[in-house]
Amino acid sequence: MPTVHDLADHLAGPLDRARYHAEGDPAGVWLASDREVRRLGLRLEPGRPPYDWAAAFDAVLLHRPFGLWPARWPDGVGVLAAHRALDDRFSTGLNPDLATALGLVADDEPLRRDGNAIGFVGRLTEAGRLDPLVDRVAAEFGGTDEALGDGPGSTDAIALVGAMTAELVEAAAERGAGLYVTGQIRGPAREAVHRCGVRALAVGQERAEAWGLRHLGRLIEARWPDVEVVEAGSSGRVA
Structure with missing residues (x-):
């Protein structure tokens, strides 16, 4: 069975660990342990201590580990962390795996903000009605927070973007996207949604982050089928 170090090495490529570690952001082992990881x-x-919930696991994968008190953490339970790497690579932004899950083929040229790639327009094999596409996105994330704009009756392109500005909405619409999917709908971009005739869909920041954690969990399960991956939030979900 793997240790937390083996799990971190397996995720090093998908998380681009070397880059984020060089920038001082966690993308690997946060608390080391030599225990074999079965759960x-x-x-x-x-959350806040006491961390009674963590004692049920051999290791934990966290998105935001910064408030963890090591002195109060259960002995021997390793911690992996993926912070900006998850936000950048496995959320609503530049995320090819999400595109695949939604049946999209990403355009070669990404959507950019200040010169940095932050999302893309993905193409469907054929145009579909907008409402079922919204339902597909909601099912993938386990719900949504907000929808804005009527949008076209159908579309063959969806924008998946890690931020929302008027300029990004306009750029997505110019490429034919009828649906703009992001974490949160931002005020200054609301007018652009109506002006461009698209529909914007906010899945919620925590749902987007939880999708990324679940995906990393699936990568681990694919490599080590005997490792049980469990959503460890207080409600039985990731959050």
């Missing part, structure tokens, strides 16, 4: 918990953040 891995997924959770957005550790």
Whole structure:
């Protein structure tokens, strides 16, 4: 069975660990342990001590580990962390795996903000009615927070973007996207949604982050089928 170090090495490529470690952001082992991992918990953040919930696992994968008190953490339970790497690579932004899950083929040229790639327009094999596409996105994330704009009756392109500005909405619409999917709908972009005739869909920041954690969990399960990956939030979900 793997240790937390083996899990981190397996995720090093997908998370681009070397880059984020060089920038001082966690993308690997946060608390080391030599215990074999048979049960891995997924959770957005550790919460406040006591960490009784963590004792049920051999290791935990966290998105935001920064408030964790090591002195109060259960002995021997390793911690993996993926912070900006998850936000950048496995959320609503530049995320090819999400595109695949939604049946999209991403355009070669990404959507950019300040020169940095932050999302893309993905193409469907054929145009579909907008409402079923919204339902497909909601099912993938386990719900949504907000929808804005009527949008076209059908579309063959969806924008998946890690931020929302008027300029990004306009750029997505110019490429034919009828649906703009992001974490949160931002005020200055609301007018652009109506002006461009698209529909914007906010899945919610925590749902987007939870999707990324679940996906990393699936990568671990694919490599080590005997590792049980469990959503470790207080409600039985990642959050």
